Amino acid sequence: MTTARSxxxxxxxxxxxxxxxxxxxxxxxxxxxTDTSFASEAFQEATGHSVIHEYFNSEQEMLTKLRTNPGxxxxxxxxxxxxxxxxxxxxVTAIDTAEVPNYTGIPEGFAADPKLMIDGEVYGVPWTWGLxxxxxxxxxxxxxxxxxxxxxxxxHAGRVSIRDDALEAMQLAALATGxxxxxxxxxxxxxxxxxxxxxQLRTFWSSENDWNQFMAAxxxxxxxxxxxxxxxxxxxxxPVEFVVPEEGAIGWLDSLAVPASSSHQEAALAFIDxxxxxxxxxxxxxxxxxxxxxxxxxxxxxxxxxxxxVLGDPEVAARVRFQGELSDETRETYLRIWQGLKAAQ
Amino acid sequence: MAEITATGDRRRLIAxxxxxxxxxxxxxxxxxxxMLFFSVLTAxxxxxxxWSLTLQNYRLFLTDPVYATLLWKSLQLxxxxxxxxxxxxxxxxxxxxxxxxxxxRETLFLLVILPFWSNSLVRIFSxxxxxxxxxxxxxxxxxxxxxxVSLNLMFTTHAVxxxxxxxxxxxxxxxxxxxxxxxxxxxxxxxxSIGAGTLTILWRLLLPLSLPGLLAGAVLVFVPxxxxxxxxxxxGGRMGTYYGTVIEDQFVAVYNWPLxxxxxxxxxxxxxxxxTLTSPILRKARx
Numbered sequence: 001m002t003t004a005r006s007x008x009x010x011x012x013x014x015x016x017x018x019x020x021x022x023x024x025x026x027x028x029x030x031x032x033x034t035d036t037s038f039a040s041e042a043f044q045e046a047t048g049h050s051v052i053h054e055y056f057n058s059e060q061e062m063l064t065k066l067r068t069n070p071g072x073x074x075x076x077x078x079x080x081x082x083x084x085x086x087x088x089x090x091x092v093t094a095i096d097t098a099e100v101p102n103y104t105g106i107p108e109g110f111a112a113d114p115k116l117m118i119d120g121e122v123y124g125v126p127w128t129w130g131l132x133x134x135x136x137x138x139x140x141x142x143x144x145x146x147x148x149x150x151x152x153x154x155x156h157a158g159r160v161s162i163r164d165d166a167l168e169a170m171q172l173a174a175l176a177t178g179x180x181x182x183x184x185x186x187x188x189x190x191x192x193x194x195x196x197x198x199x200q201l202r203t204f205w206s207s208e209n210d211w212n213q214f215m216a217a218x219x220x221x222x223x224x225x226x227x228x229x230x231x232x233x234x235x236x237x238x239p240v241e242f243v244v245p246e247e248g249a250i251g252w253l254d255s256l257a258v259p260a261s262s263s264h265q266e267a268a269l270a271f272i273d274x275x276x277x278x279x280x281x282x283x284x285x286x287x288x289x290x291x292x293x294x295x296x297x298x299x300x301x302x303x304x305x306x307x308x309x310v311l312g313d314p315e316v317a318a319r320v321r322f323q324g325e326l327s328d329e330t331r332e333t334y335l336r337i338w339q340g341l342k343a344a345q
Numbered sequence: 346m347a348e349i350t351a352t353g354d355r356r357r358l359i360a361x362x363x364x365x366x367x368x369x370x371x372x373x374x375x376x377x378x379x380m381l382f383f384s385v386l387t388a389x390x391x392x393x394x395x396w397s398l399t400l401q402n403y404r405l406f407l408t409d410p411v412y413a414t415l416l417w418k419s420l421q422l423x424x425x426x427x428x429x430x431x432x433x434x435x436x437x438x439x440x441x442x443x444x445x446x447x448x449x450r451e452t453l454f455l456l457v458i459l460p461f462w463s464n465s466l467v468r469i470f471s472x473x474x475x476x477x478x479x480x481x482x483x484x485x486x487x488x489x490x491x492x493x494v495s496l497n498l499m500f501t502t503h504a505v506x507x508x509x510x511x512x513x514x515x516x517x518x519x520x521x522x523x524x525x526x527x528x529x530x531x532x533x534x535x536x537x538s539i540g541a542g543t544l545t546i547l548w549r550l551l552l553p554l555s556l557p558g559l560l561a562g563a564v565l566v567f568v569p570x571x572x573x574x575x576x577x578x579x580x581g582g583r584m585g586t587y588y589g590t591v592i593e594d595q596f597v598a599v600y601n602w603p604l605x606x607x608x609x610x611x612x613x614x615x616x617x618x619x620x621t622l623t624s625p626i627l628r629k630a631r632x
Contacts, residue, residue, distance in 0.1 A: 060600035068391045203500045203582030340411045342586040
């Protein structure tokens with residue numbers, strides 16, 4: 001079934017792009033979907049275009065690479081929060097969505113996101129989304145908590161972990177104090193809430209691998225986590241359950257864009273179309289993927305898939321608070337508060 | 346005639362020294378000047394086309410108490426680790442240099458240097474395995490002792506100190522060993538012949554004569570420990586925020602190179618200041 005569908009869509013791809021073979025360069029995080037070997041092989045087979053990858057380690061680095069290497073990249077993965085800045089600086093070009101047939105499957109909510117669609121022009125094709133919330137060790141906590149306050153529960157003292165990231169920490173505190181994550185009005189309350197959380201912590205986790213080891217060793221009861229990673233950890237057999245509490249969870253949206261300086265725009269759009277193709281997504285999801293921004297792709301998943309069962313739940317979707325654009329000043333303020341809290345330990 | 350030899354000597358001197366100076370220029374002077382330049386910028390030239398010169402990065406150190414607090418914390422860490430390294434390392438060097446002879450000394454000496462052959466990151470991760478709850482150390486102690494012990498050392502300041510002492514101990518042992526070994530046996534024999542006891546010999550002869558080596562070792566430990574970031578991050582958990590980790594954050598996570606560079610230069614200045622203030626003591630020890 002899947003193979004039949006995938007060969008069909010590859011055929012469609014081939015028809016759409018013609019026979020001219022280009023080499024396109026993709027800029028993304030390492031190990032994040034675009035560089036799976038099955039994806040680039042199938043793409044090359046269908047279109048003749050080969051794909052070369054380059055990686056960045058932070059969003060700031062990605063923007064710097066776009067600024068300093070014009071013409072070097074044809075597709076770039078940009079988190080929606082950073083898109084308005086990239087557009088203002090003229091780093092990315094408007095996309096003709098008619099060239100991306102699968103774009104029709106993207107729901108209005110993502111497609112018309114004001115961070116990706118600016119003045120009626122589409123600059124980023126919504127690709128994946130996911131949640132930052134927390135997960136529990138089901139062997140320590142049999143019943144999933146419904147509130148984010150579980151992280152502050154003295155019963156879990158010394159068995160809690162969060163990531164060492166100022167933005168994530170502040171937004172977590174905003175949720176716990178009932179504030180808007182994109183406009184934290186009472187910074188003092190958020191800071192005080194984090195000051196209460198720090199003594200609860202065992203340590204900070206820094207990578208998915210780290211997180212899995214702590215959970216496997218039974219050192220943690222409860223820790224912040226990403227939805228896609230939770231699905232992967234559960235697939236590894238760890239006793240992990242992802243929780244979307246009633247206070248809400250932080251949502252992020254990643255998009256694919258074409259740098260203004262790209263000289264292979266047609267091939268780039270063909271690649272973006274393949275990246276939001278249901279056939280590609282079903283295969284990627286089997287390896288552990290974030291949620292697809294394409295509703296058709298999400299619907300193509302097996303019914304018990306985490307990305308369909310949990311993130312497809314309308315009740316969960318209603319609790320998601322998507323991240324908005326953040327000014328450099330706010331970012332620095334958060335960092336200062338977070339460093340101050342850590343230094344006081 | 347004499348002048349010609351002098352110019353010839355000078356030419357030969359320049360020829361022989363130039364590789365060393367060239368190396369110093371390329372490996373030390375250029376990177377440091379680049380960092381000094383970065384530290385007075387508003388933004389890196391490739392990021393902000395409208396960059397300009399500023400002292401704001403240095404001013405931030407004075408206005409935001411977080412940085413001074415962390416620097417003080419790092420200096421205390423440096424002092425603690427140095428003192429422990431001396432307390433463990435000097436007696437080791439003493440035994441190695443003065444009492445053990447022949448093949449045994451070579452073997453023990455090799456064992457001291459052996460950890461240096463492995464990657465420091467690997468060593469720190471091994472400590473993480475040993476120290477963590479239910480780890481090697483706890484299992485071992487519980488197997489031997491009749492009662493249950495729960496050490497819970499991982500992710501504490503103690504874990505950071507243990508990891509750093511293990512990493513830097515060989516410096517103290519090596520420098521003290523070289524100084525102790527150079528002391529003439531005849532001096533000790535002479536002291537003993539006029540009735541000096543072991544403690545007197547140690548206190549009045551061995552310690553003063555080997556002090557330059559010991560102090561050199563102490564400086565070699567103190568300076569890198571104050572700026573350390575990898576050990577606190579891995580072993581310290583939430584207690585592991587130090588001056589070095591904040592500098593690392595500026596370069597790796599926050600992408601604020603100018604502030605990171607400025608903080609590094611403040612650290613350099615503070616360390617140089619400490620070494621200058623203690624240099625009269627160091628010089629006295631050498632005389």
